[in-house]
Amino acid sequence: MTADTDTDTPAAATILVAEDDRAIRFSLACSLKAEGYRVLEAGDGAEALARIAADRPDAVLLDLKMPVKDGFAVLEALGPALAELPVIVITAYGGSSAAIEAMRHGAYDYLTKPFDLDEVQLTLKRALRQRELASEVKALRARSIGEPDEEKEAEAGTEPDLVGRSPAMRAVFKAIGLAAATDAAVLIVGESGTGKELVAAALHRHSNRGGGPFIRVNCGALPEGLVESELFGHERGAFTGADRQKPGRFERAAGGTIFLDEVAELPASAQAKLLRVLQQREFERVGGTETLRSDARVIAATHRDLPAEVAAGRFREDLFYRLDVVRIVIPPLRDRPEDIVPLAEHILRRVERRHGWGGLSLSPEALATIKERPWPGNVRQLENALARAAIAARGRPILPEHLDAGGRPEPALAAAAAEPADDSDPMPLRALLAEVERAAIERALRACHGNRTKTAERLGISRRQLFEKIKEYDLSP
Numbered sequence: 506m507t508a509d510t511d512t513d514t515p516a517a518a519t520i521l522v523a524e525d526d527r528a529i530r531f532s533l534a535c536s537l538k539a540e541g542y543r544v545l546e547a548g549d550g551a552e553a554l555a556r557i558a559a560d561r562p563d564a565v566l567l568d569l570k571m572p573v574k575d576g577f578a579v580l581e582a583l584g585p586a587l588a589e590l591p592v593i594v595i596t597a598y599g600g601s602s603a604a605i606e607a608m609r610h611g612a613y614d615y616l617t618k619p620f621d622l623d624e625v626q627l628t629l630k631r632a633l634r635q636r637e638l639a640s641e642v643k644a645l646r647a648r649s650i651g652e653p654d655e656e657k658e659a660e661a662g663t664e665p666d667l668v669g670r671s672p673a674m675r676a677v678f679k680a681i682g683l684a685a686a687t688d689a690a691v692l693i694v695g696e697s698g699t700g701k702e703l704v705a706a707a708l709h710r711h712s713n714r715g716g717g718p719f720i721r722v723n724c725g726a727l728p729e730g731l732v733e734s735e736l737f738g739h740e741r742g743a744f745t746g747a748d749r750q751k752p753g754r755f756e757r758a759a760g761g762t763i764f765l766d767e768v769a770e771l772p773a774s775a776q777a778k779l780l781r782v783l784q785q786r787e788f789e790r791v792g793g794t795e796t797l798r799s800d801a802r803v804i805a806a807t808h809r810d811l812p813a814e815v816a817a818g819r820f821r822e823d824l825f826y827r828l829d830v831v832r833i834v835i836p837p838l839r840d841r842p843e844d845i846v847p848l849a850e851h852i853l854r855r856v857e858r859r860h861g862w863g864g865l866s867l868s869p870e871a872l873a874t875i876k877e878r879p880w881p882g883n884v885r886q887l888e889n890a891l892a893r894a895a896i897a898a899r900g901r902p903i904l905p906e907h908l909d910a911g912g913r914p915e916p917a918l919a920a921a922a923a924e925p926a927d928d929s930d931p932m933p934l935r936a937l938l939a940e941v942e943r944a945a946i947e948r949a950l951r952a953c954h955g956n957r958t959k960t961a962e963r964l965g966i967s968r969r970q971l972f973e974k975i976k977e978y979d980l981s982p
């Protein structure tokens with residue numbers, strides 16, 4: 506070993522620990538000192554800013570929830586200075602919003618509580634290395650700092666959080682935060698039910714288009730003859746039945762985001778038109794001559810291997826490259842077993858909220874079972890299994906056999922409905938009815954191959970009612 510910079514710990518580095526919880530601050534400070542760092546401490550956000558200005562630390566560990574000024578306010582106040590000062594944010598364990606927002610505000614990385622001190626050390630080392638590199642690059646280029654970030658604070662926290670503690674999901678949260686700060690096209694790749702739509706929605710919400718529309722198009726569910734008119738709109742008389750002009754989804758997504766789900770299913774002619782929108786931002790309505798411009802941000806998703814689709818000649822290569830500017834890969838649930846338990850907890854709380862229920866829980870045996878299963882249908886399958894198990898368990902802790910009610914819901918529902926309720930076990934009638942309704946709609950949609958007009962007829966409800974139910978029960982294909 507030669508100079509300091511070659512050792513594992515850049516020994517002279519000064520680290521600011523900004524954390525209001527004394528115990529955590531103390532343990533962090535001790536562990537950092539033991540590694541040879543110089544440590545500064547701050548108990549709130551204002552003090553943190555003052556110490557940064559006065560003592561110029563090399564890196565900051567920043568708790569998000571602090572009195573006087575919280576972590577976001579500190580990140581905002583630092584603004585462009587974050588290009589040279591790595592800030593590692595500490596968030597409470599749980600959802601993704603805080604992590605995504607922290608990354609969007611320019612944090613270098615984030616750690617969730619309860620954190621592991623080794624993880625802190627590793628992240629810090631990486632941050633300090635990157636800082637060194639950044640200052641070398643800066644010295645080489647001798648360029649000035651960029652324009653201040655004028656993005657508005659996005660409204661976070663109203664929509665469901667993305668749950669995940671696995672390294673893979675943490676990487677996804679980071680990628681969302683980074684992509685949210687740009688307008689680049691994003692391609693989300695993952696098996697069915699892994700959360701691609703949720704990721705797209707989070708990306709939109711955290712971007713500076715969060716106040717604009719988020720328009721989802723399921724490219725696989727649109728009949729081939731209607732794809733172009735759905736995406737780009739049509740003029741009156743463009744085809745039989747086009748009795749008035751209709752704006753397409755690109756027009757409706759103005760100022761916001763268009764999410765092209767199952768993009769690999771787009772027919773060739775629509776692929777060509779989409780390419781033009783991505784290249785030139787221009788398109789025409791079907792049957793129209795006026796050229797319209799679109800400023801919508803494009804996020805696409807697929808469960809297919811898109812390069813293989815390109816190789817097979819089914820997907821345009823030039824379009825693939827236009828969509829694949831930023832790629833976010835969501836691994837299947839079986840490859841991130843650490844996420845199963847937090848997801849199950851999150852899903853049970855959601856089932857409780859949805860049905861006005863309380864106290865749902867998993868027995869230790871059921872917990873072991875869900876951890877073991879491969880969940881080929883990913884989070885959606887876990888969600889369905891738990892929703893049905895909750896009904897079948899009728900207020901008692903969920904047992905493994907309740908989970909097996911998940912394959913076909915009807916018998917479990919029938920059993921749950923037939924069994925007399927006792928006093929300690931109140932009948933979840935609303936939930937039961939909702940589940941029966943959901944199963945009936947799902948069955949009818951399947952029988953009608955997704956055709957909503959036929960499904961509505963078969964169920965004896967209006968198309969509008971059907972749309973509302975599909976939305977309520979998240980049944981869109």
Ligand SMILES: Nc1ncnc2c1ncn2[C@@H]1O[C@H](COP(=O)(O)OP(=O)(O)OP(=O)(O)O)[C@@H](O)[C@H]1O
Pocket residue numbers: 665666667668669695696697698699700701702703704766808848851884885888979982
């Ligand atoms: N990380 C997560 N945290 C919380 N809920 C999740 C997560 N991932 C998926 N879900 C839930 O699982 C269900 C399926 O997610 P979503 O519809 O986003 O998947 P998808 O990948 O778009 O599926 P498909 O390819 O079939 O359209 C949704 O109800 C969603 O809320």
